Amino acid sequence: MVIVEERMDSVDVLRLEGRLDASSANDLKEKVNDFAQEKRLNFVIDMAAIDFIDSSGLGSLVSSLRSVNKLGGDIKIASLKDAVRSIFELTRLHRIFEIFDDAEAAVKSFEV
Template sequence: MILVSSPEEDIWVVAPEGRIDLTAAGSIEESLNGLISEGRANIVIDFAGVTYMASAGLRVLILALRRVRNLGGDMRLAAASTNVQQVLKMSGMETLFSLHDTVPHAISALKARRAGPIV
């Protein structure tokens, strides 16, 4: 199951649950592509309900990150379990993604990014 919500204007939270294997990665990709195709380019992925992520999940995240950045947005990851963090680290992707402890922290980081530097 994948829940999609918008707790903040122009920021969307995608919350997959369970294992992100090849099958689930396809569903997540479909959800993300739908948002991005509609111009929704500020996305938080809430990993609180995810117990495992395969390389297919990484592929989906990388492609989505590229697309949102091409639209001038960004994507943040939140509440990743130790297992998911290990997958990111072992693949060398922990430096590509901004990882936050909670969804509210990820949303705040996206808001700060959109606001730009204070002059």
């Protein structure tokens, strides 16, 4: 999995590409933790280019959310493909995360 970083209006947008599974789940957790240590606590995870996610990948999102929530930050999800969205719904995680159609809308939601 590739993680492309972009800073938009004091929000870190992490654009994920490929497969978020057991082999890549730690990469995401480490990336979020690295930013959190620099007090960068608000994230949008853009999953437009994620073709596959499994329970380990979902676990990495939950773990990252907990970490930044404890420090007063938040993680919002953007651009889920239909099949990936179906797994969020199957595991009920669509009720834990705020999910947006695109990264720009997710970034704007931090302004409110």
